[in-house]
Each structure stands twice: as C-alpha cells, then as structure tokens.
Amino acid sequence: MKIAQITSFLETLAPLSFQEEYDNSGLIHGEPDREIESALISLDCTEAVVDEAIALGCGLIISHHPIVFKGLKKFNSRTYVERVVMRAIKNGIALYAIHTNFDNVLNGVNAKICEKLGLGHTSILSPKAALFRKIVTFCPLGHADQVRNALFSAGAGHIGAYSECSFNAEGTGTFKAGNEARPFVGEIGHQHHEEEVRIETVYPVHLENRVVSALLHAHPYEEVAYDLYPITNSFEVGSGMLGSLNEPADELSFLKLVKERLNCKVIRHTALRGKPVSKVAVCGGSGSFLLSKAVAAGADVFITADYKYHEFFDAEGKIVISDVGHFESEQFTQELLFEIITKKFPNFALRLTSIDTNPINYLI
Structure with a gap:
C-alpha cells in the first residue's frame, strides 16, 4: 500500500496539529505516494532499527520519537541522527514519527x-483549549439534512463520545439578487423571503478547509453565508x-x-x-x-x-x-500502534521491532 494510506490514517487518530510546538511529528523522510510492502514499529529510530528494517525489507519505520527534532545542516555521519537519516535515505526507507500528538489524544x-x-x-x-471552532450556516429547510450530513462527513460534529452533534433553529432569511446573480430561489431585483435553518456544529481546527469545502459543495445557494467562531472550551485532547x-x-x-x-x-x-x-x-x-x-x-x-x-x-x-523511566513509561506505545494499524489494515505486513532501544542500563 502507499505510505500516505498509513500516515493519513494515523493522522485521523492523532492529528499533527495536536503536537507540541517543539515537536517534529509526521513524515520526516519519504514519498507519500510510494508503494511499500511492510512497515516496522519502534519507540525510537536508531541505527540498529534501520538495519532491522533493511533486513526485513520494510519500506517504512513508524516510531514514537522523531529522529529529527531540529534542522540538520550537515550530513557527514558525525552524529547518530545524521547516520540514521543517511542510512534510511540510502536504503529507501521512509521515516514517520507519531509523538506528542499521540500523547495528547484520549486513546493514545x-x-x-x-x-x-x-x-x-x-x-x-x-486539556488543551482553542483546538476546535464552530461553523454556523443557513440553508433552505429542504436541504438541511444534505448540508448537515456533508459537514458530519467532513469531520464536524464530534464532541467526546458523541458524533453528528449540531444545533438547529428555523427562521426567515432575506436577500435580493442582483442582475448578474443566478439565484437558487427568488427573482432578480426582488427581495425574497426564504424559510431557512440555522445549523451550528463544531470541528477540529485542522479540518477547517475540509469542512468549509464540504459546506460549499453541499449547499444549494450560489453565495453561501457562513460564520466561523473560535472556541475556548477544553475538549478531550491534552x-x-x-x-x-x-x-x-x-x-x-x-x-x-x-x-x-x-x-x-x-x-x-x-x-x-x-x-x-x-x-x-x-x-x-x-x-x-x-x-x-x-x-x-x-x-x-x-x-x-x-x-x-x-x-x-x-x-x-x-x-x-x-x-x-522514560522508556518504561512509553514502551507499550509500540504495542498500541501495532494493534491500531493491524485492526485497520489486517492484510498489511506490520512488524514490531525486536530491538531494545532503551539507552539507559541499570546495575542491579
């Protein structure tokens, strides 16, 4: 399957917009449209993990910790970060990290x-605030279901364990179409009164373009009236x-x-x-x-x-x-990613690393 199929799925569960400012989650190296046959999951992306991916023929490494946090100005193998990235590039292995965005979601x-x-x-x-917004629009009574369902399909209307949440109120809208208009209802040059529904629903900020696009596509009017409101409420992200x-x-x-x-x-x-x-x-x-x-x-x-x-x-x-301990607290992230991806793509060859990447040793 294509790398983008896996990464897009992971980002529906843990959107990149949920990561902390200092973080570098996402596709660090690789072409989204490239076809791969298998992927390797690890907590860290080390040289040993890259070698394991090479031996197993994995075209993608999905790690919790990003191998690159800061910009790399040189690639001369002086640091393990440079060596990992260079070896991955040389062997055509894509690198993907799902870090604080996976920390910050409810099921992460x-x-x-x-x-x-x-x-x-x-x-x-x-909980984090200001990660969601509200969209308000107005449409004819007979098209309310069509518009609502389009917004829901685009990712709007989710609040905690509930989906397809919205508020609706009926009222009368007025407008007068100009000479160059092509009105869905009413006549050019005459004020028109239309029984409409006010539809309100919330959506994650990172889905704004998709939600607005879905509204414009589903709405019957030539000019669609809608408002976007910031929300300071804290939802189940943090x-x-x-x-x-x-x-x-x-x-x-x-x-x-x-x-x-x-x-x-x-x-x-x-x-x-x-x-x-x-x-x-x-x-x-x-x-x-x-x-x-x-x-x-x-x-x-x-x-x-x-x-x-x-x-x-x-x-x-x-x-x-x-x-x-850092490793000890996050070690089961590998197991969780394996469970989630396998459930979504049961026929895809997914492997858990056999490498213990904990850099800390204990003398007991």
Whole structure:
C-alpha cells in the first residue's frame, strides 16, 4: 500500500496539529505516494532499527520519537541522527514519527499506561483549549439534512463520545439578487423571503478547509453565508491522564504493582504519605510540568519520568511522585500502534521491532 494510506490514517487518530510546538511529528523522510510492502514499529529510530528494517525489507519505520527534532545542516555521519537519516535515505526507507500528538489524544500513549495499570474512569489531566471552532450556516429547510450530513462527513460534529452533534433553529432569511446573480430561489431585483435553518456544529481546527469545502459543495445557494467562531472550551485532547483504581490500595503495594506492570528495573519516588491510593495521574515521558495539575486533580500518585533531583521536592507531601523511566513509561506505545494499524489494515505486513532501544542500563 502507499505510505500516505498509513500516515493519513494515523493522522485521523492523532492529528499533527495536536503536537507540541517543539515537536517534529509526521513524515520526516519519504514519498507519500510510494508503494511499500511492510512497515516496522519502534519507540525510537536508531541505527540498529534501520538495519532491522533493511533486513526485513520494510519500506517504512513508524516510531514514537522523531529522529529529527531540529534542522540538520550537515550530513557527514558525525552524529547518530545524521547516520540514521543517511542510512534510511540510502536504503529507501521512509521515516514517520507519531509523538506528542499521540500523547495528547484520549486513546493514545497515556491511555495505554492506564490500561496496563488497571485504571478506570480515565480523563485528560490537562486539556488543551482553542483546538476546535464552530461553523454556523443557513440553508433552505429542504436541504438541511444534505448540508448537515456533508459537514458530519467532513469531520464536524464530534464532541467526546458523541458524533453528528449540531444545533438547529428555523427562521426567515432575506436577500435580493442582483442582475448578474443566478439565484437558487427568488427573482432578480426582488427581495425574497426564504424559510431557512440555522445549523451550528463544531470541528477540529485542522479540518477547517475540509469542512468549509464540504459546506460549499453541499449547499444549494450560489453565495453561501457562513460564520466561523473560535472556541475556548477544553475538549478531550491534552497532556497526561487521570484515572482511578477499582479499590484503594496502600502506597507500597501500588508502587510494586507499577514496577511489575511496567517492567521497571527500578522506580524512583518521593516519600510515602501513609495514605491509600485511589486516584492516579500518569504522563508518558517527561511529565514534571504536569505536577500542579496532578495535585489539583486530587491524584494520590503521579507516574511519569525524567524527574530531576530538585523537582522531587515539589511534591511537598501532597502527592507521591513515581519516576518509572522514560522508556518504561512509553514502551507499550509500540504495542498500541501495532494493534491500531493491524485492526485497520489486517492484510498489511506490520512488524514490531525486536530491538531494545532503551539507552539507559541499570546495575542491579
């Protein structure tokens, strides 16, 4: 299949517009229209992973972490980043990353962590605002279904677990067609009154061109009236995740469960508070920036990675910080991507890397 078929599908689940400003998710190298027979999934894109892709005949590597974060000015094999990119180009292997955009969606990286830990009643810990807009348009009564369905098909009308959401109100529209007009209803030079429906629905910002285009195509009028409104509401997109245990657990038992379920060699944590664990906040990768959100949400434990020494003091006895390691917190992202892509493309040759890309070793 074509590379674009896979990447387009992934971007419907985790749109590139959901990634953080510093990130570099998306197709880093490769031609979207190129046909490939198989793809390799990994957490990181390293030289060993590229060699594995070559040996397996994979034309695409889908990794969580982008191999390129900043612009490369030279390609002389001095760094592992340059060597990976050069080797991939030389062997015709496309590189694709699905990073913080996959972190920030409801069924992404953090949801998988919650699943592994048995957490239920999950929600986004720090929802993002201004990712959605509202479109309002007006059309004749008899064409309302046609216009609504076109907007829904373009991706509008989704709110949480609900789809095809809209608000509709009937009223009277007026207009007078000029001499050069070709009106759908009414006569040139005469004011016309038409019974119309006001249709309102929301859509993700990244789909704006598609939604507007669908409206213009489905609407019967020569000149389509529509308004676009910014929305500051927070929807189910954002950083981290909050979940709860079926039954409260003592802190030490819960940390032992975390160590076992996430295959951790070691867990670094702040002092135990002697209180039962009910609510748990998680953030795959570097999540120290979410500590205040975890505390405000009433979490008893915050599971993340990459905590610095002085940052552990910020717990201040209000929460237990549990640093499980960056790789350990995100390792199941590979498994999640495999499940999602295989379900969509069951006949496509998809492989999970056999390479342990964790650069950190532990002396136990």
